[in-house]
Amino acid sequence: MKYAFSFLAVIALILIAWLGSQIPGMQYFFGVAIPYLAVMVFLGGFIYQVVQWAKSPVPFSIQTTCGQAKSLDFVKHNRLESPHTTPEVVARMALEILTFRSLFRNTKSEVHAGPKITYESSKWLWLFALIFHYSFLVIVIRHMRLFLNPVPEVIAWLDWADSMFEIGTPALYMTDAGLLIGLLFLFSRRLTNRQVRYISLANDYFPLLLLIAIGVTGVLMRMFLRDGIDIAAIKQLGVGLVTFSPVITADIGSIFYIHLFLVCVLLVYFPFSKLMHLGGVFLSPTRNMKNDSRQIRHINPWNPEIKVHAYSAYEDEFREFMVDAGIPVEKEPEPTEETPAEAPA
């Protein structure tokens, strides 16, 4: 049901852009106003969210160590999984962010008769997540050619490299395929993996379907629905948007407005959703802290003033037992009643 709801939401968004962009005059709304609004919400929301996180302190050093700590000379230190210095933390974070290190560890557990529990390596999620994210990254970078004039060498080169196999006309971008394949895997996994299916919310299906719709409309625009796709006009709009002088000089096909609108929805949705894992992964205390908490004191800014149950109170309660047992005490017991407290002068 949750995916059906998300599916309908994406369809509705497509219809809004399709119908809306055909109303005379609304091209500026969909081509200029919405993109500006979306970028502002994205940037503002993203910064707001990161500031919100950063405002909360990290009271304790709670790194998760996934390897041997720095210890005695003859004990081999695992510098990546139990980092002790800042460069080692940077390396750990780089592995985490660039190669999805933790996801690479994934195993699949099964309970068999016996009982016997087995664990086998399960790297599909890691592989397709990696394909999706890198494809998405390259696609975003590639799109910069629509906003920059002249197009930087590196983006032109990326464009060439991405389509070097020259499948179809115009050549299919490998990353377009990668993006869609990755997304389809992630989506079908939500439907078929029993555990993931049970935990999935509309919040999980919606961004997947939105991204699929963005990818599909992009591919359609480039490969199939080329009527009215005036690349020069699109580029003029793109460059105009970033130079704050946007103009729409031609009738651009609806598919373009649909694609653009969905991207805007993604931008607006991003800061208020789980997609913020993009920012959060950098701030996760279990990963980005040094495992040196016995060597260097970590400061808790709100460290509460709490006094220990004092030794003196403890001794007061148990003094006689302690003396009887021969345990040293700070204060000798009060004289007992046999010796009068106030001796006559």
Added chain:
Amino acid sequence: MSVAKLEQLSQSVVQDPSLATGAIPTKDWMDIPVVFKPGNYAYPAKQDKVEYLNSQKGLNFPNAREWSPEDDDWKLPENWKEIIIDGLGERLEKFRSLKIFMDCCVRCGACADKCHFFLGTGDPKNMPVLRAELLRSVYRNDFTLAGRILGKMAGGREMTVGVLKEWFMYSYQCTECRRCSVFCPYGIDTAEVTMMLRELLHLVGIGINWILEPASNSNRTGNHMGLQPHTFKDNVDFLAEDVEGLTGVKIEPTFNRKGAEILFITPSADVFAEPGLYTAMGYLILFEHLGLDYTWSTYASEGGNFGLFTNNETMKKLNAKMYAEAERLGVKFIVGGECGHMWRVLHQYMDTMNGPADFLEVPKSPLTGTVFENSAATKMIHISEFTADLIKHGKLNLDKSRNSHVKATYHDSCNPARAMGLMDEPRYILDHVVDWVEMPENTIREQTFCCGSGTGLNTDEIMELRMRSGLPRANAVKYVEDKHGVNMLSCVCAIDRATLTSLMDYWNPNVGVCGITELVGNAIVLEGETRGELDEGLRTMVF
């Protein structure tokens, strides 16, 4: 509470419909209320224990009362909802981890089958992701823009008594072992979530006795068993007599002695109950062998810290005894015994909460001269670090053959492994004192499985639950028992020594449980000893 027979439970784990065995519940998890019945919950804290804790300066345990999880009415304070929501808001501002972990989860499910509670019970709410969603759904509803606008559509839900009951059920079916956080692509640590849930529940007077009674004992008597100073001393003295009976060497441990070089603190369970007793005998033998200038303390007689299972304030208050006592006695540094969660507190919290310990010196082994730079701030080292260094420098006269009756394997305790990175020191020691083998790779080191009864859950009324959640660990032991004839599960944790013993008795009755230092102590050749053949090492009965 009677526990299911082995055959029944073995079948149930595999065949009963559960998410772990392939059955998907037809109802959404938000629509499945929790049902409390004997055996599936730990007993609530006694009113007087809660009142005692609440009376202590700096601690806050309000709303003490008699209540039962099985009753519909939990006698919550009238404004309970406000207390919970305000408490959550306060914690979001105090803990970045909580905020990040609430916001970043993408529900990829990588953690789902990593939890021992999930593998043993098949209960969907024991998937770490869903355990966190129990809180996250409320967070979304009350603290996020999307949740405020879209409510249930955005995965939010209203805080209700039903949700509160669910929190109680599942925050006490998590041992804060952090295995899930190893696999999470964002390092989301369910232990943080469970700790927050428990903190929030304490605000409305909900806690379990197996945690709050030890916590109050620790505060008052210095140790969680509630042993008073003379009893604590007697127990250690008995162990020294046992060592004398076995080896002929007389050991005279000292207590609360000012001017000792080293303060030694270990979980009190080691001086009180089998099989921890043998580990404590190991300490006595090791220190005697070295002629170490050390003292026990009856005031700081607990290494464990039940505050970690309660709230950060209690953790701080209980932990503070260690430094207070070290300063009072004027020792140079502290050596800590084998314990799991104790070492999480010492490694990740102690210095922050109760440091700086500038009245102590950077630990330096009086035998080898090794300076323990890794403890330069806390001035407290782990007994395995201390012992491994001694072995490396040839300071121990070891006869490995004395452990020839043992074929060991090694259980990484959750906290030393995942919150400290103490993995190879115990292994180095084992190499020198006993013949041992590793369990399968997905069950050791950072992927180690919890004993199933940590964080104060080693109470008998939830025995079946414990046997289920301990199954992944027991199963890995079974594997090496069948393959290599392993008969001893060694570990560096006092809770393990208690809980793994029950677990082994149930699933693998031919396997015993021991601390590493028991094996060390048994292998040590003491000067002047008159030791005969001890078929079972320190466990041999001699009269």
